[in-house]
Amino acid sequence: MSAGPFSKRDFGQNLGKVLDAIAQAVQDIAVLLRSSSCGETGTSNTFGDKQLEVDIRADEFIFERLQESNAVATASSEERPEEIPLGGQGFAVAFDPLDGSSIVTANFAVGAIFGVWPGDRLLNRTGSEQVAAAYAVFGPRTTLIVALPDPGGFAGQVVQEYALVEENGAVTWRLIRDDIHVGERKVFAPANLRAAAENTVYRDLVSQFIVDKYTLRYTGGFVPDVHHILTKGGGIFLNPVSPSAPAKLRLLFECAPLAFIVEAAGGASSDGRTSILQLAISSLDARTPISLGSKDEVKKSLRCLAN
Structure with a gap:
């Protein structure tokens, strides 16, 4: 797996490897959405949601990348809602591989969502126990928004946005917004x-x-x-x-x-x-x-x- 924007940063316990695996999977899905069929498979997931071909393939991409990282002990997805051991150590990841797939055929923007917990389980946890979370937006641009430990060493989390861009003939992630804040708007x-x-x-x-x-x-x-x-x-x-x-x-x-x-x-x-x-x-x-x-x-x- 190619190096991403997080692996060289010192988050401790290989969190950077998990975030890089997520970034690489998002890049895989961006290519998939541009080039693959969005037709229904005729099957449904455990929750009863109709599955598209891109749902299943996006799910596979993410599981593969997380397993390659060797830093994920357990993962679960909306397409496969069970705690699946991946053989790594450090983190448990839950994800929705293609959020909004019901509007993908209308060519609206869709996304993917990821939560990262320390340890090897997801059940009987709370969202406050996450060490990082991310979502991707697949629209005119592909962007990745990440809440991660403050790289400046201060307490708490920082929220950053990365865009998938082409530089010198290679596709890479570029930080485009740092320290994002939500204020008040009508x-x-x-x-x-x-x-x-x-x-x-x-x-x-x-x-x-x-x-x-x-x-x-x-x-x-x-x-x-x-x-x-x-x-x-x-x-x-x-x-x-x-x-x-x-x-x-x-x-x-x-x-x-x-x-x-x-x-x-x-x-x-x-x-x-x-x-x-x-x-x-x-x-x-x-x-x-x-x-x-x-x-x-x-x-x-x-x-x-x-x-």
Whole structure:
């Protein structure tokens, strides 16, 4: 595996190798999305989601790269939701290989999500135990956003963005934004909007956003909607529920890693009662309502999430 942007940095315990494996897998998937069929396979994963050919191949690429790193003891994915031993030592990785595959055939931006925990297990952990998390955006550009230990030696995490670029005939990762922060902006992305038919608190909140002249930025993809918040410096993604529109986003594979990144950037996350990072991952299929983004905006969403 070729050296990536993280392997030469001293994170301790080979975390750089894991992050480089993720970066290489993202590069593999970027090529895959440009050149392969996005047709359905006729199969579904354990959760009942229809699988595309690119879902399965992206999943394979990531498992292969993680195993090659020799630094991953256990991995699990949304396509293969079981704790699979990979023979390495140091970390457990959970990932969604192609988040938003339902919109990939419309040629919308899609993503991949990764959470990295120390040790060899994922169950009965919390998101706060992650040592790093990342997501990739596959759009006009391929970018990788990473929350990782502060390379300056200070406490906490730093959030950085890398872009896949061609330099001197070679494809490489270039750091394009360092120390990303989430502030306050009047932008909203209302997911699971069908829940507003029964969840009147959610419906009232969306109406208030409109009255207050918030900007709507919603693609139908979790990753690009959260990425817009980090790119523009604020806003909120919210996914409340109702009796007939239950939670679909998975705590382990989607919510915990993205919450880790947003909170590392100075934002907030909640399920209506507590930070997403405090929720115990009691099963690989655990799901949760969620809001992510600017602290003040997340506070406004608490009642509709707990409804």
